[in-house]
Amino acid sequence: MKLKDILSPFTAWKHVVREPVTIKDPFSREGADRYRGFHKNDIETCIGCGTCEDICQNAAIDMVPVEGIETKDGDSGLRPQIDYGRCCWCALCVDVCTTNSLSLSNHFTWVDEDADVFRFIPGVDKKDWDNEERGWKKPEPNYELYEKERVPMRELHPEERDKSFIEMVKGYSKEEAEREADRCVECGICIATCPAHMGIPEYIKAVREDNIEEGFKKLYETNPLPEICGRICTHKCETVCSVGHTGDPLSIRWLKRYIADQVESEDYKNILGTDGIENNGKKIAIIGSGPSGLSAAHYLALMGYQVKIFEAFDKAGGMMRYGIPEYRLPYDQIDKDINYILSLGVEIQYNTKVGKDVSLADLEKEYDAVFAGTGLHLGRSTRIPGSDHENVYFATDLLREITQGKEIHVAEKIVVIGGGNVAMDITRSLARLQNQKYGKVDVTATSLESEDIMPADREEIVESREEKAIVDPGWGPTSIEIENNKIKGLHVQKCTSVFDEEGRFNPKFDESQTKFFEADMIVESIGQGMDIEYISKDIREQMEFDPRGRIIVDDYFQSGAKWLFVGGDIIQGPDVIHGIANGHRAAIGIDKYLNEKA
Amino acid sequence: MKDIIDRIKTKYTISEVVEQRKNLSFVTVSKEQAISIITFLRDIEGFKHLVLLTAADWIENDKFQLTYLLNNPTEKIDLGVRVFISRENASMESAHHLWEQVATYQRELKEMFGIDFPDSPGVDKPFILEGWEDIPPYRRDFDTKQYSEDTYFPRPGRESNDPAEYMKKKLYPNE
Numbered sequence: 001m002k003l004k005d006i007l008s009p010f011t012a013w014k015h016v017v018r019e020p021v022t023i024k025d026p027f028s029r030e031g032a033d034r035y036r037g038f039h040k041n042d043i044e045t046c047i048g049c050g051t052c053e054d055i056c057q058n059a060a061i062d063m064v065p066v067e068g069i070e071t072k073d074g075d076s077g078l079r080p081q082i083d084y085g086r087c088c089w090c091a092l093c094v095d096v097c098t099t100n101s102l103s104l105s106n107h108f109t110w111v112d113e114d115a116d117v118f119r120f121i122p123g124v125d126k127k128d129w130d131n132e133e134r135g136w137k138k139p140e141p142n143y144e145l146y147e148k149e150r151v152p153m154r155e156l157h158p159e160e161r162d163k164s165f166i167e168m169v170k171g172y173s174k175e176e177a178e179r180e181a182d183r184c185v186e187c188g189i190c191i192a193t194c195p196a197h198m199g200i201p202e203y204i205k206a207v208r209e210d211n212i213e214e215g216f217k218k219l220y221e222t223n224p225l226p227e228i229c230g231r232i233c234t235h236k237c238e239t240v241c242s243v244g245h246t247g248d249p250l251s252i253r254w255l256k257r258y259i260a261d262q263v264e265s266e267d268y269k270n271i272l273g274t275d276g277i278e279n280n281g282k283k284i285a286i287i288g289s290g291p292s293g294l295s296a297a298h299y300l301a302l303m304g305y306q307v308k309i310f311e312a313f314d315k316a317g318g319m320m321r322y323g324i325p326e327y328r329l330p331y332d333q334i335d336k337d338i339n340y341i342l343s344l345g346v347e348i349q350y351n352t353k354v355g356k357d358v359s360l361a362d363l364e365k366e367y368d369a370v371f372a373g374t375g376l377h378l379g380r381s382t383r384i385p386g387s388d389h390e391n392v393y394f395a396t397d398l399l400r401e402i403t404q405g406k407e408i409h410v411a412e413k414i415v416v417i418g419g420g421n422v423a424m425d426i427t428r429s430l431a432r433l434q435n436q437k438y439g440k441v442d443v444t445a446t447s448l449e450s451e452d453i454m455p456a457d458r459e460e461i462v463e464s465r466e467e468k469a470i471v472d473p474g475w476g477p478t479s480i481e482i483e484n485n486k487i488k489g490l491h492v493q494k495c496t497s498v499f500d501e502e503g504r505f506n507p508k509f510d511e512s513q514t515k516f517f518e519a520d521m522i523v524e525s526i527g528q529g530m531d532i533e534y535i536s537k538d539i540r541e542q543m544e545f546d547p548r549g550r551i552i553v554d555d556y557f558q559s560g561a562k563w564l565f566v567g568g569d570i571i572q573g574p575d576v577i578h579g580i581a582n583g584h585r586a587a588i589g590i591d592k593y594l595n596e597k598a
Numbered sequence: 599m600k601d602i603i604d605r606i607k608t609k610y611t612i613s614e615v616v617e618q619r620k621n622l623s624f625v626t627v628s629k630e631q632a633i634s635i636i637t638f639l640r641d642i643e644g645f646k647h648l649v650l651l652t653a654a655d656w657i658e659n660d661k662f663q664l665t666y667l668l669n670n671p672t673e674k675i676d677l678g679v680r681v682f683i684s685r686e687n688a689s690m691e692s693a694h695h696l697w698e699q700v701a702t703y704q705r706e707l708k709e710m711f712g713i714d715f716p717d718s719p720g721v722d723k724p725f726i727l728e729g730w731e732d733i734p735p736y737r738r739d740f741d742t743k744q745y746s747e748d749t750y751f752p753r754p755g756r757e758s759n760d761p762a763e764y765m766k767k768k769l770y771p772n773e
Contacts, residue, residue: 050761057742062758071768076761083753086746119753188762192769201762555772585773 031106036089036136038107039082041123043069045101048076049187049242052093052102055145060086061093066124073193074240084110084118091136096145098185098242104136105129148247151180153254158466163435165326168463169231169254174210177258181207183243184250190237195572196222196581200237200252207255213271215259220272223580224298224341225291225320227333230257232324234421234457234575260337268340277344280304282594285367287354287534290318291576292373292568294341295583296590301344303591309346310363312353318375319569320576322400323422325429355534364539364563369590371557372535373568373583376528382417386480387524391487395426395525402429410437411521415490417477418525419447424460426523431469441468444517448495448507450474472517476509480522489518530570539564556589557582565590599623599675602643610635614680624665624678632681633691636666640696644670645677651693651703653711657738660685662713666693683713692718710736 023029031037043066053061063078071077080093080102094102102122107129112118123130138144154170155161161168172180186201194200199218206215219226233253241249269275284300286293289311297307315321317334342348354360354374363370379394381387391409395418401408410433416423427445434441445464447454451473454461461471475492482488494513500506532551535543542561544552550570553559557567567582569575603615603625614626627635639645645668654663659682666679683690692715694701704715709725712734724730733740766773 048761053758057746059743059746059752062756063761063764064757064759065764071765076759076765077768078759078761078764083756085753086750119756188760189765191762192765197766197770197773 027109031108031134033106033134034136035106035108035134036091036104038105038110038127038129039087039093039122040103040105040127040130040132040135041080041121042101043079043123045099045245046079046123047074047099047101047189047242047245048078048080049098049185049189050076050078050080051096051098051185051187051242052080054186055092055096056087057090057092058086058088060084060088064121066121074189076189079121079124081119081121084120085115094136095138095143096185097138098187099245100138103138105132106135107132144247146185146243147179147183148243150183150248150251151176153251158463158468161327162441162467163432165429165432167330168327171261172251172254172258177207177255178210180251181205181255183247184208185242187242189240189242190252193240194237195575195578196584198222198237198256203259204250204252204255207258212259212262216263216271219256219259222584223577224295225337225576225580226256226260227337228291228320228329229577229580230254230260231333232320232329233577236577265336265339269343274302274344277302278304279306279345282306282368283308283366284590285310285363285370287360287363287370287372288312288318288374288568289316289338289348290373290375290568291320291579292375292583292586293318293371294338295580296371296373296565296567296587297346297583298341298344299584299587300590301341301346303587305590307346308367309348310352310354310358311348311350314350316348316350318373319377319574322403323396323425325399325402325425327428327432328425353534355536360534360536360539360564368594369563369565371565371567371583371586371590373566373570373579374530374532374534375569376530376574378529378531379524380527380529381524382477382526384477384479386482386487387522389480389482389485389487389522391520392480392522392524395422395523396528398426398523399429402433408433409521410434411519412438412442413489413519414443414521414523415517415519416443416445416523416525417447417490418445418523418527419449419454419456419473420525420527421456421460422528423447423525424456424464426525427469427471428460428464428467430523431464431467444470444472444519446471446475446477446490446492446517447473448476448498450495453498475515476507478514481516487520487522489516490522491516528569528574532570554589555585556592557586558589558593562593599677602639602677605643606635606638609638621674622676622678624680626680626682629681629683629690632664632666632679633693633696636668636679636693637696639668639677639679644672647671648697648700649676651700651707653707653713653736655685655711655736655738656682657685662688662711664690664707664713688713690715692716692721694718710734712737 050063053063060083062081064081066079069077156168181204184204188201190200191197203215203218235253237252238249283306286297286309289309300307316338321334379396398408414430416427423445427443430443431441454473464471474495476495478491478493492515494510495507496510497508539561544560551566553566557565559566565586567586568579572578610631612625616624647669649667649669652665661682662685664681668677701719704718705721705725707713708721715721
């Protein structure tokens with residue numbers, strides 16, 4: 001060993017007197033303005049979609065329930081918990097966050113002897129950095145991991161469509177559908193809101209991967225009317241879409257339509273594997289071939305039941321055919337869905353009104369169980385003075401007659417009372433007919449509800465206006481002025497609120513603000529009532545009704561008369577997707593009931 | 599900073615300039631001119647200190663991005679020089695002759711991204727990954743999450759919930 005080797009360690013002592021290059025107090029040194037430090041989460045904005053958990057490459061995030069945060073439509077009630085034993089502060093969770101609730105502060109020192117405290121729920125477990133403005137936020141704009149804007153749907157131009165009933169929405173091309181599907185983060189928040197709880201993220205994934213067969217099978221698991229729903233579903237799912245919080249929600253409805261449109265009728269059975277279903281020898285009668293009846297028929301047929309539908313009209317579809325105009329839902333698309341259900345062995349006896357041509361008691365005798373989905377067909381009247389005039393019509397009657405090809409009365413100046421989708425349907429149908437007859441449109445729709453709370457879908461209102469109809473909401477009708485037995489118009493007064501503090505329908509008016517809509521024809525579209533005359537008194541005595549006269553059913557839509565299941569618009573809705581969900585559920589209920597009875 | 603960039607432009611081609619903040623800018627230059635520009639910045643413009651050399655994988659464009667972050671201690675400004683190189687057979691001229699420590703960065707990039715720096719001292723020696731046999735882990739086609747799941751175990755007591763499943767349990771358990 002050389003002398004140098006012995007002495008050299010001591011030479012290090014010379015550094016004792018040197019100015020240190022390290023920082024004396026690392027704990028009070030602040031991070032840079034965009035430093036990616038500890039997590040913050042605005043838990044009021046967060047919806048618990050779990051996209052942060054999904055993207056985390058270190059599996060550092062768990063979605064956990066938090067006391068005081070309720071699980072509800074559009075919010076899972078879960079919040080991200082982060083394990084700092086795994087986090088690498090890459091901030092992908094922040095960059096992908098659908099609501100922009102998650103961010104990183106620039107704080108970066110945290111000392112504790114208990115390792116478990118480093119697993120925490122940002123925003124819930126209070127931290128010093130919760131109010132720190134500096135740190136990493138998703139930079140705006142043009143820093144998105146997915147497209148914020150939806151792929152626009154190609155539609156007929158208003159001038160091309162306002163004279164005819166041809167379908168206005170053209171549907172996505174393959175490229176458009178795949179691009180739209182690519183925006184989905186697969187969180188599944190939408191599933192709870194869909195009345196049929198469709199496997200939305202899964203069928204969107206199938207579109208993205210161009211696996212139409214898989215997507216098609218997924219649709220039929222919960223919805224046997226995909227061509228129809230792909231066009232006219234009220235798409236409540238889209239109102240809660242997580243991507244919709246900072247951009248456009250996914251076009252879930254159009255993607256459903258895209259899948260159904262790609263499959264030819266002759267391939268349905270092959271793809272869905274529904275050839276050769278074994279008959280179980282039991283017979284079910286269904287009253288009405290609307291969405292709930294067809295849905296029940298479909299799922300019962302798959303279980304092996306022999307199903308017969310009794311339909312009052314000469315064609316199937318109920319309100320889907322006789323209520324929804326052709327420009328929104330072409331008849332051949334209704335037929336495509338229905339024909340497949342018929343191909344499963346379901347029979348329809350047309351022009352047969354239960355209660356008149358055949359009694360419900362007979363059905364009880366001949367069949368093992370009965371499902372009634374008879375819908376809401378009776379128009380409701382405002383009962384204002386003058387509403388009994390012959391040129392005051394119900395929207396449902398006119399829509400039905402248009403479908404039936406009857407020539408309806410179309411005046412030059414028309415007022416529609418109502419602000420729901422049916423009101424928009426009749427307004428837009430009449431606009432088309434006025435255009436055909438007079439070469440101009442003069443139809444005004446007026447509703448109690450102000451524009452922000454109108455029950456109609458937003459696009460219906462926009463498209464009505466594009467087609468030159470006037471939508472003038474926020475007015476309550478008071479009387480119809482009639483002179484020499486001719487309608488002169490509708491008097492209205494300002495509606496200041498529709499619902500009271502308890503949320504009950506209890507409209508308030510400002511009588512000093514009035515208006516007069518000139519018209520020579522008036523259409524009432526303020527809701528529909530049910531017609532259950534076909535349920536005879538002795539059967540009704542077995543059933544239960546609530547104080548407002550509505551039928552009470554259990555979770556499986558079974559009424560007090562155990563063999564009678566009731567669903568669709570008369571129970572829930574009114575809309576197609578609730579009907580489908582009810583029918584599916586009732587089919588399961590009927591199967592359960594008959595198995596337990598056997 | 600603008601003056602410096604203007605002076606580079608008289609001799610070289612810059613395809614993009616990003617001014618991150620007053621004392622930090624980035625320039626994008628070609629692979630062929632990069633080392634020459636960095637030499638110019640060091641020797642003429644006073645960027646005597648190499649802060650770091652790093653890379654990013656732009657798999658969509660089939661490119662790696664190299665960033666040489668340089669510091670001018672007198673002016674107290676930073677300039678990042680960005681170079682895009684092909685992802686396939688990724689290779690870049692070594693800069694270890696300018697700063698000795700570049701060799702260490704280059705060794706790291708060789709291991710983590712698979713970017714080669716021919717003639718860089720010790721570039722093929724293992725850096726921190728012992729016995730690594732997979733594709734370089736900083737490449738985006740390396741499945742980090744799968745690796746985590748295969749290699750590590752979850753901490754005891756950790757539990758997560760799928761939002762859709764959890765909502766079903768809470769809102770419609772019987773359907």
